[in-house]
Amino acid sequence: MSDPPPRPVPTLLDLFLTYGKIGLIGFGGINAWARRVLVEEKRWLTDQDYAETLGLGQVLPGPNALNAAIMVGDRFHGTAGAIVAPGAMFGGPLILLAGLATFYDAYGEVPLVRAVLAGVAAAAAGMVIGTAAKMTQKLKPPPALLAVGLTALVAAGVFRVPLPYVVLGLAPFGIWAARRAMRAR
Amino acid sequence: MTATVFWQLVLGFGAISLVSVGGGIAVLPEMHRLVVEVHGWMSDADFARRFALAQAAPGPNVLVVGLFGWHVGGIGGMLTAVLAMTLPTSFMAFGFSRLRARLAGRLWLKTIERGLVPIAVGLIAASGLILARGTATGWLPAVVTACSTLFVWRTDYSPLWVLGAGAVVGLAFL
Incomplete structure (x- = not known):
């Protein structure tokens, strides 16, 4: 780089x-x-x-x-x-x-x-x-992080899930995906 | 604005701001409960109109609370509502910002930050989708939205061009 x-x-x-x-x-x-x-x-x-x-x-x-x-x-x-x-x-x-x-x-x-x-x-x-x-x-984003982003989009944008649930519910998955991506590097 | 209304604004919006994870607009239902149901400051239709006005104007979406405050207490009510909604959480964000600076470079913090990125981007897309559904009253607004999406995504020109074009199309055809 x-x-x-x-x-x-x-x-x-x-x-x-x-x-x-x-x-x-x-x-x-x-x-x-x-x-x-x-x-x-x-x-x-x-x-x-x-x-x-x-x-x-x-x-x-x-x-x-x-x-x-x-x-x-x-x-x-x-x-x-x-x-x-x-x-x-x-x-x-x-x-x-x-x-x-x-x-x-x-x-x-x-x-x-x-x-x-x-x-x-x-x-x-x-x-x-x-x-x-x-x-x-x-x-x-690697596929796992992309999936988290798409889930946020669909949950909040299509199903209108209240934002606190979207943010706090998806945060652990996002962090887990980021951890995997950083280890793989 | 009476002292009673002042304190109702301060306590009402102050409390709401503390649970507004994900953004000010996340707590719109709570605001509706406070403004329409608890205090009866305005009707359902008024509430929806004020919200639409704040959405059409530039600036942070959360400024809609300023319009609610304006409705019950003029300019003083507007400032009271906006400050009640923004000040307490601002101190928290500032404190967190300092903490973040002190912990900069720690691997676990970096991991958390990276993990939250897709949620941030996903929610921007979701807010665009919700805006689009609110405006798509026929095929023409939908076409404007689609063209604007492509323009902003694929070019580096200022998005102000598409807003101007949107205004002209609205003026000519809607």
Whole structure:
């Protein structure tokens, strides 16, 4: 394995601006966009780094995108980073949502607004699915780990099993599969 | 916002956040119980509408609690609900992040981290699927979703392009 070029390290201002951007473009949820910006655009993290951080964010209680932002912020800038990254991620959308709540009470039923939102939502759904496909392709999981991922997809996406059961129920199998894969190497 | 409502928001969403393993949206049924059934702050239809609005807006999905807070206490209610839902678990996540840094490189921690990766990716895919089912009211939205999936998967262009295209298609045909 050859050494990849060194990854850029963000300043505190970078963290603030980048997470602010992730929050404001985060249609359909934050996680797919956070990966896009942190891994592809900024190259601060690898796909593996990002997926590991998000995985831990999911087993901890609390919004997983928030947990991941705290861990990413802490990783680069300690306590200050752990405050700035999630603060920026929530701040922008919160202001937007307050405006939207007012606007929606007045115009939400206008057919034009509904039509545009419906089109954006359909595209955002595809964006989220496409991100998962891309991550799988880049992470190249061995068959046992792939099976755990597919089980999570079917359980949560098709059968709508409550997420705590999916996460805590599959975690032992994922860890077992990872252990086997690491031993085999 | 009265003091009673303030404490109902703090205690209600604070308690819910502590059991929200897997993400803020995992506890939507619990939120429904608190907001609609226990306190009667809004009707079923209002609850669904607010949720749909938060989904359509960018930002963390969990911000929907801000809309519930807004409904009962204006801007103060919005901030109270969001902070109650996020602050307690944030301290836990921060503590864990520190612990993780101290244990970095341990084989067992690495194994756990790698084992959780497929669950993280699988759940991203699941949330996309659920979003898609919510929006697929005919063949056209389904086509938009399929094209967008392929575009994001197979190219490195910004996904903002497909969102823009989705808005135009919605404007023209839906």
